[in-house]
Amino acid sequence: MSIAPARDPVVPAEAAQPPLLVVDDIVMRFETPEGSVTAVEHVSFDVKQGEFLAVIGPSGCGKSTLFNIIGGLLDGYQGRVAVGGKRIIGPHRSIGMVFQEESTFPWRTVIDNVAFPLEVAGMTKAERIERARHFVRLVGLDGFERRYPAELSGGMRQRVSMARTLASEPKIMLMDEPFGALDEQTRLLLGDKVIQIQQELNQTTLLITHNITEAVQLADRVLVMTYRPGRVKRFVAIDLPRPRNSEIVGSDTFGHYVAQIWSDLREEASRGMIADESRSRGRGRAE
Amino acid sequence: MSGLSKSLTRSALRPVLIGVGSLILFFIFLEFAVRFGLINQFAVAPPSDIVKAFPRLFAEEHVGDRFLDTAFEAVIASVFVALFGISAGVLLYKVRILRLATETWVAAFAAAPTVLLYPLFLVIFGRNATTIIMMGFVAGLAPVTLKTLEGLSTTRRVLVNVGRSFNLTEWQLFWKILFPSALPTIFVGVRLGLVFALINIVGVEFLINFGGLGALINELSERFDLAGTYAAICFVILVSVMVFMTTERAERWLTSAG
Ligand SMILES: Nc1ncnc2c1ncn2[C@@H]1O[C@H](COP(=O)(O)OP(=O)(O)OP(=O)(O)O)[C@@H](O)[C@H]1O
Ligand SMILES: [Mg+2]
Numbered sequence: 321m322s323i324a325p326a327r328d329p330v331v332p333a334e335a336a337q338p339p340l341l342v343v344d345d346i347v348m349r350f351e352t353p354e355g356s357v358t359a360v361e362h363v364s365f366d367v368k369q370g371e372f373l374a375v376i377g378p379s380g381c382g383k384s385t386l387f388n389i390i391g392g393l394l395d396g397y398q399g400r401v402a403v404g405g406k407r408i409i410g411p412h413r414s415i416g417m418v419f420q421e422e423s424t425f426p427w428r429t430v431i432d433n434v435a436f437p438l439e440v441a442g443m444t445k446a447e448r449i450e451r452a453r454h455f456v457r458l459v460g461l462d463g464f465e466r467r468y469p470a471e472l473s474g475g476m477r478q479r480v481s482m483a484r485t486l487a488s489e490p491k492i493m494l495m496d497e498p499f500g501a502l503d504e505q506t507r508l509l510l511g512d513k514v515i516q517i518q519q520e521l522n523q524t525t526l527l528i529t530h531n532i533t534e535a536v537q538l539a540d541r542v543l544v545m546t547y548r549p550g551r552v553k554r555f556v557a558i559d560l561p562r563p564r565n566s567e568i569v570g571s572d573t574f575g576h577y578v579a580q581i582w583s584d585l586r587e588e589a590s591r592g593m594i595a596d597e598s599r600s601r602g603r604g605r606a607e
Numbered sequence: 608m609s610g611l612s613k614s615l616t617r618s619a620l621r622p623v624l625i626g627v628g629s630l631i632l633f634f635i636f637l638e639f640a641v642r643f644g645l646i647n648q649f650a651v652a653p654p655s656d657i658v659k660a661f662p663r664l665f666a667e668e669h670v671g672d673r674f675l676d677t678a679f680e681a682v683i684a685s686v687f688v689a690l691f692g693i694s695a696g697v698l699l700y701k702v703r704i705l706r707l708a709t710e711t712w713v714a715a716f717a718a719a720p721t722v723l724l725y726p727l728f729l730v731i732f733g734r735n736a737t738t739i740i741m742m743g744f745v746a747g748l749a750p751v752t753l754k755t756l757e758g759l760s761t762t763r764r765v766l767v768n769v770g771r772s773f774n775l776t777e778w779q780l781f782w783k784i785l786f787p788s789a790l791p792t793i794f795v796g797v798r799l800g801l802v803f804a805l806i807n808i809v810g811v812e813f814l815i816n817f818g819g820l821g822a823l824i825n826e827l828s829e830r831f832d833l834a835g836t837y838a839a840i841c842f843v844i845l846v847s848v849m850v851f852m853t854t855e856r857a858e859r860w861l862t863s864a865g
Contacts, residue, residue: 391772417772421765427787437773440783481769488773 382550416490677819696755754796758789
């Protein structure tokens with residue numbers, strides 16, 4: 321069992337390098353009519369430059385909440401998020417987000433979607449189209465520049481969202497189950513694409529997922545979260561050679577990591593199901 | 608035979624043919640009903656007379672000029688409807704308290720027969736084109752405001768979040784995300800507003816006997832020119848259909864071109 325403490329370096333030579341992203345003791349509560357719900361409880365971790373961290377946990381454990389806090393879209397939390405040693409509050413240009421839901425702009429073509437952050441930043445048309453073209457090619461959508469999202473498949477649309485976020489050249493990519501709605505094969509192939517891009521740009525990446533295969537396939541390190549309230553259950557360092565591709569999914573070591581994470585997750589998921597069941601029973605009695 | 612029916616099924620013409628065909632059948636039925644006294648011929652003119660009255664409309668009644676009068680009023684009213692309706696919708700969206708306070712009223716106003724307000728407008732503006740334009744404006748305003756509000760507030764949350772994650776200013780968030788996302792819905796409102804305005808404009812022209820097509824219908828009916836009256840009514844219907852189809856086209860073009 322390889323339980324990696326938060327500061328365990330992936331590449332020993334980089335050990336001295338300070339972490340790029342620090343998430344420090346985040347607590348988030350939501351006030352609901354039924355009382356206060358703790359979505360995230362005392363979550364802390366560091367991410368180094370170029371590292372790929374997957375955050376995995378059962379549904380409803382607070383993954384999206386964490387994602388929105390780091391991205392600066394939620395406030396009212398306790399704790400601290402810092403990039404490059406400086407605390408950040410609110411959306412920050414060094415963090416790019418890819419959302420769980422479909423988020424392309426239906427009124428813009430693929431190229432104009434991808435050029436969006438550049439347009440907002442005030443880049444001239446010729447320049448931004450040129451830049452956008454590069455990122456469209458990077459996600460493998462060349463030839464589709466003039467199409468509208470409605471003319472694309474779900475997987476292609478998620479790649480457009482990814483290219484759009486990449487175009488803003490964030491230091492850190494946050495991805496919240498970007499392939500959650502896709503079938504397993506597409507998910508694996510897009511996973512290859514993500515690895516390839518991440519390696520090419522040496523992009524620091526946080527991938528939120530509830531898919532174990534995806535987490536092990538892509539990440540240097542996996543953070544396993546507990547069921548509500550979401551806490552850090554364990555860090556698992558994935559010591560699989562790079563470059564990786566989806567073929568690795570069949571290997572023994574891969575299976576070993578999956579089994580290890582699954583045993584952690586099963587505990588949490590069943591805890592979640594029992595909690596949900598007893599809650600709905602309680603509600604049934606009350607009514 | 609089966610080959611012919613198959614090619615008809617495939618062609619887009621079929622529904623059009625059925626529509627026009629039933630219209631013609633209806634007119635033939637009407638023709639006979641009036642000729643044989645089933646329907647009082649002093650209430651309804653036989654369709655053949657109505658058709659014969661059409662050239663008269665152009666030659667003697669200058670229906671072209673009348674049309675231009677109405678069109679002029681309609682265009683001015685529509686520009687105002689779009690301008691003020693969309694602005695009001697944006698205002699209601701931005702100022703929450705205003706929205707909560709007035710949304711129900713605006714909805715009620717959209718359903719109200721505003722044409723009944725014409726005596727009031729007559730007093731304020733006099734018997735002239737301004738009254739007619741204002742009546743059209745008032746009728747078209749509410750649907751545009753409501754649809755604008757609806758379009759803005761149903762913008763998908765995640766799209767707004769994308770904008771926020773890219774650090775957009777409030778201004779950019781509105782013009783780059785909220786407004787384009789709401790545009791198809793806003794356009795539905797503008798179309799509705801335009802049709803409402805047109806109905807009211809012709810109606811008020813008729814009531815105050817001033818200006819374009821509505822006034823023409825009024826004059827013809829007061830002269831007991833039954834065929835002419837119905838011909839003019841048909842002309843108005845044709846114009847409305849054309850306006851409706853044009854805006855539909857424009858909408859489709861706008862939404863497909865982004
Ligand atoms: N705005 C909110 N108001 C109240 N409760 C909320 C809010 N957002 C999230 N929650 C609650 O916080 C908990 C965590 O939600 P979150 O969306 O972060 O889960 P998740 O891990 O992303 O789940 P999934 O895998 O299903 O996407 C849930 O119990 C949810 O009900
Ligand atoms: Mg989620």
